[in-house]
Amino acid sequence: MSSKAGARYAKSLLDLSKEQNAVEDVKNDMVFFEQVVDDNSELEAILKNPIVPLDKKQGILQGIFGGKVHAITESFLKLVVNKGRSAILFDTAKQFVQQYNAIKGIVTAEVTSASALTEANRTEVVNLVKKELGASEVVVIEKVDPALIGGFILKVGDRQFDASIASGLNKLKKEFAH
CATH class of the missing domain: 3.30.429 (Macrophage Migration Inhibitory Factor)
Structure with missing residues (x-):
């Protein structure tokens, strides 16, 4: 189920980044996000844990990615966390890169x-x-x-x-x- 949701979120993010002429920047951010989560299993556990308050998750992501990623990516991360869907962020990042690769051949x-x-x-x-x-x-x-x-x-x-x-x-x- 999260894979379908991740694919939909990734497509929306890809469409938005196309509109804003920031596809390459956002793709690089998604690759960066994937690497950070891959290297830190605790971060993935925090994002998937429903008990961790949304503002804590928000603060952690802001601390790691704030100012280091494109404004679209930063806004997207905030939006997804605020909607209580932080568990699918890692899958969304992977799906985004797959969709980007498919478009670019x-x-x-x-x-x-x-x-x-x-x-x-x-x-x-x-x-x-x-x-x-x-x-x-x-x-x-x-x-x-x-x-x-x-x-x-x-x-x-x-x-x-x-x-x-x-x-x-x-x-x-x-x-x-x-």
Whole structure:
């Protein structure tokens, strides 16, 4: 449920920031907000806790973000907290960034490989994803998992391409088991 509400709030914030020509600023603020909440689980707990008074939540957010974010973002944070919806702020920030990326044609590709990618591998992944999905920009998130033995697993959105040696060996095991 909070995901739908977060998406609606994010869309409203995106529309408002477009009207005010502040999309980039607000997007940067949402990324900043996400990072701060990710780094401070206590902050997320406070925002989600219905027992913490609204003015306390307001004061905490003002102390952290006051003067460091665009006026639209500051007003938005106040409004959402005053409406008693602070629990969805983190989800709203994530949804905002996703909607921004969709509009700009930015795709996130998560690559898990047995060893770190070389610059040539990274470029190849970016070019492949751009070609297949028509993306204007590709953000590559790299993870290393030695258990893959070799090859890689590429995830883009809800799609996954598994070209790892470990996966191939598991398929062979299943075929010989029957």
